[in-house]
Amino acid sequence: xxxxxxxxxxxxxxxxxxxxxxLDRATIDRVVDAPDVQSAFKILGEAGYSYVDSILKEExxxxxxxxxEEMKLFYFIKETSPDERLIDIFTLPYDYHxxxxxxxxxxxxxxxxxxxSGLASLSTESINDALGGEVQAIPDEFSLAIERAQAVHSLxxxxxxxxxxxxxxxxxxxxxxxRAIGIPFLTKQIQNEIDCLNLSIFFRARKMGRDAWLVExxxxxxxxxxxxxxxxxxxxxxPDSLMNVLSKTGYEFIAKRGLExxxxxxxxxxxxxxxxxxxxxxxxxxxxxxxxxxxxxxxILAKQRELEVxxxxxxxxxxxxxxxxxxxxxxxxxx
Amino acid sequence: xxxxxxxxxxxxLATRKRLVMAERGHKLLKDKLDELMKHFLELIRTEHGLRExxxxxxxxxxxxxxxxxATMSNELMEAAxxxxxxxxxxxxxxxxxxxxxxxxxxxxIGEVQDVYPYGFYRTSAALDDAVEGLTMIMPxxxxxxxxxxxxxxxxxxxxxxxxxxxxxxxxxxxxxxxxVRYVVMKLDEAERGNLTRLMKVKEIVKEKRA
Numbered sequence: 001x002x003x004x005x006x007x008x009x010x011x012x013x014x015x016x017x018x019x020x021x022x023l024d025r026a027t028i029d030r031v032v033d034a035p036d037v038q039s040a041f042k043i044l045g046e047a048g049y050s051y052v053d054s055i056l057k058e059e060x061x062x063x064x065x066x067x068x069e070e071m072k073l074f075y076f077i078k079e080t081s082p083d084e085r086l087i088d089i090f091t092l093p094y095d096y097h098x099x100x101x102x103x104x105x106x107x108x109x110x111x112x113x114x115x116x117s118g119l120a121s122l123s124t125e126s127i128n129d130a131l132g133g134e135v136q137a138i139p140d141e142f143s144l145a146i147e148r149a150q151a152v153h154s155l156x157x158x159x160x161x162x163x164x165x166x167x168x169x170x171x172x173x174x175x176x177x178x179r180a181i182g183i184p185f186l187t188k189q190i191q192n193e194i195d196c197l198n199l200s201i202f203f204r205a206r207k208m209g210r211d212a213w214l215v216e217x218x219x220x221x222x223x224x225x226x227x228x229x230x231x232x233x234x235x236x237x238x239p240d241s242l243m244n245v246l247s248k249t250g251y252e253f254i255a256k257r258g259l260e261x262x263x264x265x266x267x268x269x270x271x272x273x274x275x276x277x278x279x280x281x282x283x284x285x286x287x288x289x290x291x292x293x294x295x296x297x298x299x300i301l302a303k304q305r306e307l308e309v310x311x312x313x314x315x316x317x318x319x320x321x322x323x324x325x326x327x328x329x330x331x332x333x334x335x
Numbered sequence: 336x337x338x339x340x341x342x343x344x345x346x347x348l349a350t351r352k353r354l355v356m357a358e359r360g361h362k363l364l365k366d367k368l369d370e371l372m373k374h375f376l377e378l379i380r381t382e383h384g385l386r387e388x389x390x391x392x393x394x395x396x397x398x399x400x401x402x403x404x405a406t407m408s409n410e411l412m413e414a415a416x417x418x419x420x421x422x423x424x425x426x427x428x429x430x431x432x433x434x435x436x437x438x439x440x441x442x443x444i445g446e447v448q449d450v451y452p453y454g455f456y457r458t459s460a461a462l463d464d465a466v467e468g469l470t471m472i473m474p475x476x477x478x479x480x481x482x483x484x485x486x487x488x489x490x491x492x493x494x495x496x497x498x499x500x501x502x503x504x505x506x507x508x509x510x511x512x513x514x515v516r517y518v519v520m521k522l523d524e525a526e527r528g529n530l531t532r533l534m535k536v537k538e539i540v541k542e543k544r545a
Contacts, residue, residue, distance in 0.1 A: 063409040093457075100454075101414045108418045115413035159418035163454025170456075201455045204463055208449055218455055268460035269402060308406065315405035 004183065005291045011080045012291055015299035018076070019287070021048050022299075023306050031313050032326050040317055041065070044310065062314045066307050070119055073303050080296070085181050089174060089190075090300065094120035096170035099142060102127050103149060104162050141176075145169035152217060164218040171197075171220045183293045185286055189301065192282055194223030196275040198230055199251060202242065203258040203268050205234065225249060280305065340514055342521030350518060354511040361503040367433060368496045374432050375489045378482055385479045389472055396468025403462035415453035415462065421445055421470070425477055435492050437485035442477040 023031075027047050034040035041049075041061070049069060077087045094117045102124060105112040116124055122138055129137035130146060149165040171194055178186040198219050205215045212235040219227040226245065233241035239259050246255045254274050261268055283305065286298030309330065316326045340346050404412060422445035429436045450470045451463060 066408070097410065097414060101410075101417060104414075104418050110418055112417070113413065115410055115417050117408075117410045159420060159452040160454050163456070167454050167456040197456060200460070204455060204460055207460075208451055208463055208467070210449060210451075267399075267464050272406075272460055311408070312405045315401075319401045319405075321401070 004293055007082045008293045008296055009291060011082060011293070011296040014076075014080045015296045019299045019302065022302060023047055023310070028309060028313065028330065029327075031310070032317075032323050032330070034317070037314060037317050040314060049310075062311060062318070066311055067118060069307055070304070073300065074119070077300060083181055085177060086186075086297075088121070088177055089181070089186065090304075091119065091121045092170060092174055092177070095122045095142065096145065096166050096173075098122065098124060099127055099146060100149075100163055100166045102131060103146060103166070104159050106131050107153065107162065108159065141169070141173045145173070156213075160214075161217070164214070167197075168218070168220050171222060175222045183297065185294045186297055189282060189286075189297070191223045192278060194220045195225045195249075195251065196278065198223055198225055198227055199254060199258070200268075200272065200275065202230060202234055203262060203271055206262055207265075207268060225251070340518065342518045342525070344522060347515065347518040347522065350511055350514045354508065354515060357503055357507050357511055361500060361508060364496055364500045364503065368493065368500055371433050371489060371493050371496060375486065375493055378486045378489060382479070382482045382486060385475055385482060389475050389479050392468055392472040392475070396465050396472065399461045399463075399465030399468060403459045403465060406459050407457065407462070411457050412462075415458050418452050420452035421450045423473070432485070432489065433492070435488055437488050438481050440477045440481040442474040444473075 027043065030043050031040045034043055044065070049065060074087060074091060077090060078084070081087065097117050098120045099122075101112045101115045101117075104110070105115075106128075112124075122142065126137040127142075130143050135143040135147075145166050148169060149162045152165045153161045171190070174190050175187065175194075178190050201215060201218050205218070212231070215234045216231040219231050221227045229245045230242075233245045242255050242259065243252065246252050254271060257274070258268065258271050261270060279301070283298050283301045286294040287302065289295055289298075312329065313326060316329070340350070407415070424443050426441040426443055428439040428441075430439050431437075451466055453462075
């Protein structure tokens, strides 16, 4: 029987071949320096981004371009991954996104319109059927998420409750699936995401002045950080409580900086950039592994990061942000 | 200027009456114009202050949206802001300034602890700042709309009143004065003609008697 290294040998070969096509720093710089958005799209087209020419005339084609690139990435995972369950890890967030949107739309009587993602594997009809009572229309974990979101929402009816409960269920589902697939790096990556999200919740909720009940329900279990202790530290309110929870976790510097920013009442975007940095370091480590599932997953994550960078550059360019500001924002933000 | 009136004493009285009326109207309109101008300048000053505050707040809030939009896809942004957390409305009434109906708008927001209608996953801190900034600025934005509409209404009334004052001052009153002068002149002329005729008749009668 093949071990993980042997099982993923073909996938690693394929990802090594295609990762040469990832946008390098020089190409990103060319996109940043492009005189206008159309020229930026042309450079992206030269660098391998398809579907660009046909939609150049549209007002805001960036979402369409990136969705199509992500769809291509999903096809790549499907045809390359030796484990067909792996694709679910990457499409699940979109399924849960659509569940959130349709549940909120139905609960509050608003049209979901352009909030629906086309990258999900579940159809909107089946989600709507499930919301209408036909729970067997979608897999159990999704209907359970809906049920739990509705239950908590009935206790405190407000739209963000649906979001936080469905997100929590999503991470539970992701962790369960990652453990079932049996790739430690994948589990580590999801746990890292959970930790970053929990810290983000802690600081953002504090800045927004949200109550402890909401934070307790929003914090996601399953990461390396203890979400219960984090909730207690939030309730406690003292900076030392947070430092105690984060002691020897590697997140101390984020906590320190976050508390400083909170004290000064400044934007927490800097903290989000720290999280990006952590994620990028994890991707880098994975790509340096010679054989196994890590380089394959590392490539997928690097491609997703690249799409985020392209969105950032094009959106900033469309809004007329200066090149220096863009470069400053991208300084440590690219794989 | 051609004056087409009959030069009669009746006409003179009527014209003088009109002139008095026009001069009184002119004075009243001029007072109204001054008062309107006072309110107008007051509103302009309020508008300047409000606009500065609103623009300052927008300058801080909109880059947040820009940053959020640069890190979130269209679907994520739409989903985050799909449902409004706070139920708000604008109460519209009106008040009188110098008999001009101007709007009175009030931004009424329901009782909510916070205004963020989305969760934390894949939404950015920049969006929080933008939502907070725009929520804070909404009452002032509505007030600014009220003041700017009032200024617009007052400006149009000012223009109308100024046109009336000018018409009275430069056309109607001078015309009426000219008419009065013309009629007086004509009546005087007729008076002189009568006097001459009478003197002539008296002379003829005197000659016949002699």
